[in-house]
Amino acid sequence: MTPDALNRLVAQLAKLPGIGEKTAQRLAFHLLRAPPELARGLAQSLTEVVDRVRLCSRCFSLTEGEAGAPCGFCTDTRRDDRVLCVVEGIADELALERTREFRGRYHVLHGALSPLEGIGPDQLRIRELLVRLQGQAFEEVIVATNPDVEGEATALYLTRLLKPMGLKVTRLAQGLPMGGDLEYADQATLARALSARRDL
Amino acid sequence: MTPDALNRLVAQLAKLPGIGEKTAQRLAFHLLRAPPELARGLAQSLTEVVDRVRLCSRCFSLTEGEAGAPCGFCTDTRRDDRVLCVVEGIADELALERTREFRGRYHVLHGALSPLEGIGPDQLRIRELLVRLQGQAFEEVIVATNPDVEGEATALYLTRLLKPMGLKVTRLAQGLPMGGDLEYADQATLARALSARRDL
Numbered sequence: 001m002t003p004d005a006l007n008r009l010v011a012q013l014a015k016l017p018g019i020g021e022k023t024a025q026r027l028a029f030h031l032l033r034a035p036p037e038l039a040r041g042l043a044q045s046l047t048e049v050v051d052r053v054r055l056c057s058r059c060f061s062l063t064e065g066e067a068g069a070p071c072g073f074c075t076d077t078r079r080d081d082r083v084l085c086v087v088e089g090i091a092d093e094l095a096l097e098r099t100r101e102f103r104g105r106y107h108v109l110h111g112a113l114s115p116l117e118g119i120g121p122d123q124l125r126i127r128e129l130l131v132r133l134q135g136q137a138f139e140e141v142i143v144a145t146n147p148d149v150e151g152e153a154t155a156l157y158l159t160r161l162l163k164p165m166g167l168k169v170t171r172l173a174q175g176l177p178m179g180g181d182l183e184y185a186d187q188a189t190l191a192r193a194l195s196a197r198r199d200l
Numbered sequence: 201m202t203p204d205a206l207n208r209l210v211a212q213l214a215k216l217p218g219i220g221e222k223t224a225q226r227l228a229f230h231l232l233r234a235p236p237e238l239a240r241g242l243a244q245s246l247t248e249v250v251d252r253v254r255l256c257s258r259c260f261s262l263t264e265g266e267a268g269a270p271c272g273f274c275t276d277t278r279r280d281d282r283v284l285c286v287v288e289g290i291a292d293e294l295a296l297e298r299t300r301e302f303r304g305r306y307h308v309l310h311g312a313l314s315p316l317e318g319i320g321p322d323q324l325r326i327r328e329l330l331v332r333l334q335g336q337a338f339e340e341v342i343v344a345t346n347p348d349v350e351g352e353a354t355a356l357y358l359t360r361l362l363k364p365m366g367l368k369v370t371r372l373a374q375g376l377p378m379g380g381d382l383e384y385a386d387q388a389t390l391a392r393a394l395s396a397r398r399d400l
Binding site: 001002003004005006008009011012013015016017018019023025026027028029030031032036038039040041042043044045046047048049050051052053061062063064071072073089090091094097 | 211215232238262
């Protein structure tokens with residue numbers, strides 16, 4: 001009994017991750033009640049994003065420059081050309097960037113090794129990473145993949161590839177999160193924090 | 201450092217209820233990674249909904265018929281013209297419809313009385329309800345507003361208006377939800393269930 005256009009919008013919204021049928025309906029009703037500019041603005045942004053945003057040909061970050069042109073990270077002359085930080089995804093890159101602690105270059109793999117899901121080295125931007133490392137004078141590669149099974153496997157794989165190239169390969173420190181509580185830390189984190197303890 | 205088009209999409213998504221900055225970013229990345237048809241389809245549905253869907257001139261449900269034409273609920277000749285169910289919103293109407301227990305007509309108020317939020321009788325479709333009740337031969341009005349403070353106030357207000365018109369005014373039963381557990385029922389619900397107990 002609901003209008004077809006509304007049903008279609010609910011179905012489209014429910015395709016998004018973390019949005020079920022009920023949430024999709026709630027969002028659709030909100031969009032109907034709100035001034036039409038809200039829905040129109042969202043529709044325009046969606047179209048713009050798929051039309052304009054593409055991957056940087058060098059580091060595979062997002063960019064909206066001309067096809068083939070490198071992104072802002074790659075063209076920024078104030079960044080350090082000696083350190084390359086390898087991340088799984090764009091969100092990881094942005095999280096690192098928010099710390100304002102890293103001023104080197106990035107390389108986005110767009111995933112992590114996961115044989116179970118059929119993701120091998122060829123599905124990631126690893127070949128492009130190797131070509132890039134051969135062409136440029138990087139001294140250190142920070143492997144900033146996630147501290148989970150897939151991320152660790154990817155880090156191990158990359159270390160074996162990159163060490164023989166004479167590069168310093170490092171990994172983000174693992175241990176207790178800042179502001180955390182020993183009592184509530186999980187076993188694996190606490191064990192890692194213990195084995196990787198530092199001299200003071 | 202993220203493309204402007206992406207920032208705009210994140211900002212637009214974050215305007216939706218229940219979607220914060222982080223979720224908006226996650227959704228935007230998903231839309232970028234997915235085939236572009238997902239974003240384009242969503243954009244089209246959004247435009248269609250605001251272009252086509254409007255309120256029925258009689259019951260204020262949603263419809264996409266011609267301007268001025270009544271909706272499917274109002275034109276369905278198999279529905280009972282003697283019973284009118286008054287609800288706060290479209291979602292309530294659809295919830296009732298899913299029970300398949302009600303075959304009368306609907307009237308959507310589009311809100312509930314809430315002096316604190318500045319919503320008085322004039323902000324709801326109450327005048328239209330009165331005109332409709334004078335013009336048609338309804339025998340019973342089911343006041344199906346929510347069982348919360350605003351819904352109860354609206355029900356009381358409507359009862360005072362409609363009873364003098366010689367109509368039977370009823371309210372949805374309140375008590376323990378089916379499948380519920382006495383032990384976990386809140387005080388107010390349990391008190392209501394007790395005072396409204398039925399003879400067996």
